[in-house]
Amino acid sequence: MTVSALTRPGERDRLVVKIGEIDWIFCLTLCLIAGAGAVMLFSIAGSSWTPWALPHLMRFGLFFAIMIVLALIDLRVWFAMAYPVYGLGFLLLIAVDLVGHNALGAQRWLQVGPITIQPSEIMKVGLVMALARFYHGLSGKSAQLSWWLLVPAVMILAPVALVAKEPDLGTALLILMTGGIVVILAGLSWRLIAAGVLSVALLVPPVIMFGMHDYQRQRLTTFLDPESDPSGSGYHILQSKIALGSGGLLGKGYGLGSQSQLNFLPEKQTDFIFSTLAEEFGFVGCVSILALYAAVIFMALRTSYLSHSHFGRLAAAGVTATFALYVLINGSMVMGLAPVVGVPMPLLSYGGTVMLTVMVGFGLVMAVRVHRYSEVTSGKGSLL
Template sequence: MPGFSKSEFADTTRIKAGRRILHGFHIDLPLLVSLLVLVVVGILVLYSASEQDNKLVEQQLIRLAIAFVVMFVIAQLSPDTLRYWSPWLFIISLIMLIAVLLFGEEGKGAQRWLNLGFFTFQPSELMKLALPMLLAWYLSEAHLPPKFKQVILVLLIILLPTILVARQPDLGTSLLLASSGIFVLFLAGLRWFYIVLSFILLIPASLVLWFYGMHDYQRTRVLTFLNPESDPLGSGYHIIQSSIAIGSGGLYGKGWLNGTQSHLDFLPERKTDFIFSAFSEEFGLIGAVILLFIYGIIIARGLIIAAQAQDTFSRLLAGSIIITFFIYVFINIGMVSGLLPVVGIPLPLVSFGGTSMVTLCAGFGILMSIQTHRKLIAS
């Protein structure tokens, strides 16, 4: 059944009436509008970064359309349905991840894709939603805050897909997976004692990871992040050229289509992972702050949805989805501006590329579902 706004002014003005109709279609207007604004900005940047390649922009538009359709479809499913399917989705994702390692297709030195006959598919993307859903499902059944045994179990569940994805190897995605799981745990009320303890344990863990868990190219990335000048033409090149692009943009930027770093090919991966640098070069600090503001609004709306969610599953899931989205933004901008090592994480909804866009929009679909399927009961 269509839900009604909790607001006291539910029955006034035409705008509110319109909103109610959208609500009936399980669409959250503030989220939709801010996403559309972001997408428009993204298309403009891509147009410039791709040397005004209409074909490429068209491709991106088609992907966005598909992603938004996915978003609307998922928004129609009720949180109850989502919760019911959570364990199954996780199991399917896990099987596919294992399948990828066994028979996946290789590309760019990594094995991430599964050929399903009619299209190739990245199971790790599905896992990005399946993992927080499973954890939200599991923890919503339990007494919160979680007990020690539950915490251990949750950590093991997180570890399993994280390791599988890291083995592909896809450091960026496994990082996002792990953090999405940990955010569920944190939002579920994980005791501060455990949090502090894990931070202490992080140091030896990272050492173990460094020596036994990482591929050479991943280690190089971290090293060059720490000192990009050590290899200005090799792996440090990305970071240096990206910093130059952003820095030379200044306050106002060089103007749309006027970025020299991107148009003269100095900026690597400028359509994908480093698109923010191309954007900052052309639009300057003002543009960058506006872009961050748009992301801020989307995140704020997501947090509100999480705060207003009516059951534990919904709020844990909503919270995890929106914070993971933020982590996407933070890691991407952090890495292109030289704050973080370069891990392959695109700028959500702006970078050129398909799979993650669909996943992200599916996540927003879940948020919309949570927001629009609320029942009229006091919380």
């Protein structure tokens, strides 16, 4: 196929061409990370496919297929779906507040038949899509500084407020930061950025003092001084650091991590799976996994450069930002650089919700890549 062939009208809409346009190296990297997750889940279950490794792989396989299907969906359909998805997410967030399932003192789930829905996860992708769509139709000048910016501000803060009320501070912060990054990427004035940073810095102490639940405050204080209560709240951080540190250069060997195998490490299959990996494979294993994550981030970010539409650019970059935030927050948490907030390591940790969010997000990124030459309307005059 020649370049001229691709320029032929309709040629790019052919399924075979579209599949060829998917970044398969990117997909392979995702498979490697998920595979590493399965390998670790097999180890910490005591060399058993159940209860974690097999479901992890099966889920990944399903979500991978979903990602490929989503990648083939025309970017204009994504564009059209942006506000409805955001709206649906928002409605579900309100619903969760009213009838949601209570787990560990927080209402985060909606039970619909056999499926549990975590609306905050829908919102992660939905917000990125909605913001990208909004900025797609906004001039560069308005995006810099104008009254129009109140719209994205409300779009971000309304779901953040609802998620924080659940309470799920980690996810709320994640959504806030993702939204903020999209707003900044869209061209927000540096002055406003500086003002925002300053106001956040001023707001943090009163929020900690008055706006937080006890357990949230406790997590924060133990983060600042984990050794103060090693068997209590500081336990998670300390045990994670012990697992990491005792791994050394090459690790204790596969299946031989005493911290995880003997249950000293809490949440070893979810939030602290990176510690398990660090214990058994050491510095070399950790750096390899971090390199894979870095590769995913940079490939996804490059996709945003390729897009000819502003919607595609912002959407791809927004998803990348979400993913990068997951990696950095979870990494900092397990290494004792951040307080314990329930943020998993994407694709490595066991758990379907975050994996689905990430894979749907990457479906959007791949759709941006496959349809990078698509021309997307401003959306004016169109309902969807």
